[in-house]
Amino acid sequence: MIDTHCHLEMEDFGADLDAVIRRAKESGVEAIVTIGSDIGGCEGAVSLSAKHDFVYAAVGIHPHDAKDFSDDVYSRLRTWISDGRGLRPHRDADDCISAPKVVALGEIGLDYHYDHSPREKQREVFEKQLLLAKDIDLPVIVHSREAEADTLEILRQSGVRKGVMHCFSGDVEMAEKTLELGFHISIAGPVTFKNTAVLKKVARHVPDERLLVETDAPYLAPEPFRGKRNEPSYVIETARFIAGLRGISLDDIDRITSLNAKRLFGIGEADEARIAYKIRDSLYLNITNRCTNKCTFCIRYQSDFVKGHNLRLGSEPTEKELKQAIGDPSKYKEIVFCGYGEPTLRFDVVKSVAAWVKKHGGKVRINTNGHANVINGRNVLPELKGLVDAISVSLDAQDEETYKKICRPSFEGAFAAVLDFLRKAKHFIPDVKATIVEMEGVDVGKCEQLCEGLGVGLRVRKLDIVG
Numbered sequence: 001m002i003d004t005h006c007h008l009e010m011e012d013f014g015a016d017l018d019a020v021i022r023r024a025k026e027s028g029v030e031a032i033v034t035i036g037s038d039i040g041g042c043e044g045a046v047s048l049s050a051k052h053d054f055v056y057a058a059v060g061i062h063p064h065d066a067k068d069f070s071d072d073v074y075s076r077l078r079t080w081i082s083d084g085r086g087l088r089p090h091r092d093a094d095d096c097i098s099a100p101k102v103v104a105l106g107e108i109g110l111d112y113h114y115d116h117s118p119r120e121k122q123r124e125v126f127e128k129q130l131l132l133a134k135d136i137d138l139p140v141i142v143h144s145r146e147a148e149a150d151t152l153e154i155l156r157q158s159g160v161r162k163g164v165m166h167c168f169s170g171d172v173e174m175a176e177k178t179l180e181l182g183f184h185i186s187i188a189g190p191v192t193f194k195n196t197a198v199l200k201k202v203a204r205h206v207p208d209e210r211l212l213v214e215t216d217a218p219y220l221a222p223e224p225f226r227g228k229r230n231e232p233s234y235v236i237e238t239a240r241f242i243a244g245l246r247g248i249s250l251d252d253i254d255r256i257t258s259l260n261a262k263r264l265f266g267i268g269e270a271d272e273a274r275i276a277y278k279i280r281d282s283l284y285l286n287i288t289n290r291c292t293n294k295c296t297f298c299i300r301y302q303s304d305f306v307k308g309h310n311l312r313l314g315s316e317p318t319e320k321e322l323k324q325a326i327g328d329p330s331k332y333k334e335i336v337f338c339g340y341g342e343p344t345l346r347f348d349v350v351k352s353v354a355a356w357v358k359k360h361g362g363k364v365r366i367n368t369n370g371h372a373n374v375i376n377g378r379n380v381l382p383e384l385k386g387l388v389d390a391i392s393v394s395l396d397a398q399d400e401e402t403y404k405k406i407c408r409p410s411f412e413g414a415f416a417a418v419l420d421f422l423r424k425a426k427h428f429i430p431d432v433k434a435t436i437v438e439m440e441g442v443d444v445g446k447c448e449q450l451c452e453g454l455g456v457g458l459r460v461r462k463l464d465i466v467g
């Protein structure tokens with residue numbers, strides 16, 4: 001877990017900072033970004049990042065202090081950034097690092113709630129710092145309170161497209177506009193409070209690859225610590241709550257948000273490609289990245305990652321590697337041959353690994369585009385009898401024309417092949433479902449009728465929600 005926003009340099013932590021940092025480590029917090037928001041705070045953040053291996057710093061001038069911004073402040077920010085960015089930990093004998101690690105410019109933005117600085121000055125200082133971020137290609141951490149329209153407009157004009165709207169407090173519409181700018185959205189403790197229905201909606205809405213979590217400590221402690229001083233170890237309570245809202249596990253939200261933080265702030269190592277990966281309590285197998293479709297919505301064209309797992313294979317795994325990666329199949333709800341590519345392009349591997357999974361007490365599902373019989377030049381379904389418990393077939397359209405537009409298959413007659421596959425599958429596999437993605441051009445009602453005629457169930461997926 002990564003706490004992407006806290007203020008460890010504040011005097012609230014003066015008495016027990018070491019204990020706070022120890023508790024964060026013990027509770028599984030992998031990294032902390034501590035944020036300077038005035039000159040003293042920036043000095044503190046930079047110095048903490050130099051002292052603790054898993055603490056990183058952001059420097060910037062908060063809108064509250066915009067009135068004190070000067071050329072000298074600007075050049076100090078520039079110096080901290082050029083001294084601190086790009087430098088990675090060098091452990092010395094005391095397990096400290098010898099260089100600071102400045103990973104973002106922030107927190108900067110607008111605050112029209114308190115108006116501690118004149119609004120004109122806030123906007124001017126925000127723009128100057130955005131220019132600096134653009135110039136040195138560093139992500140920004142943005143604070144916006146009761147100033148949504150101006151914040152978005154200034155961000156849009158600045159051309160900065162790498163950053164995070166921290167402690168997000170807007171609605172879904174504001175979230176959408178923020179995402180359109182390429183920004184991440186960071187959710188803090190208030191999502192756990194009773195009266196925050198709008199924020200809960202946002203926490204469900206943000207796509208996996210743009211979601212971050214934070215404490216904003218010492219402020220805004222999540223339930224069950226509400227009212228107490230907040231600290232980085234409590235980020236897990238916020239993450240647990242968001243996982244519940246999104247119907248995934250704490251491990252999933254940890255992996256997703258940690259990956260996002262690492263990529264945005266350039267911290268940690270790049271993740272190796274996975275051939276077996278867990279989501280909720282199922283294990284997914286990534287056996288190929290090849291496919292006979294080129295679906296317009298396919299995640300492979302947008303990202304190498306699904307739920308924080310890197311799925312871009314360097315080479316296709318062998319049967320032996322897959323079995324090793326699975327370990328004990330009975331530990332999982334099901335083992336799923338999954339679609340970051342079409343698994344039945346490696347039908348022999350699917351068959352053999354599925355037989356092994358069944359022998360060792362596991363359940364098997366295949367997610368497929370339904371082209372298996374064309375790919376393999378025969379009806380392969382009888383060969384799956386007894387080996388596969390469930391199959392999800394991407395129907396994706398109500399007719400051939402729509403299918404061609406959305407799925408862009410590599411051979412003629414693909415839609416008819418999918419229908420034929422679905423029709424036959426129910427004779428050999430106990431649980432057969434067709435799937436479609438809710439998107440323009442797809443007629444859900446007609447797809448339902450089609451499935452009724454085929455005698456199979458239909459699952460409707462939301463666009464952009466994978467895994």
Ligand code: SF4
Nearest residue numbers: 291293295298341369
């Ligand atoms: S069938 Fe699945 S893996 Fe293939 S292009 Fe479509 S979405 Fe991607």
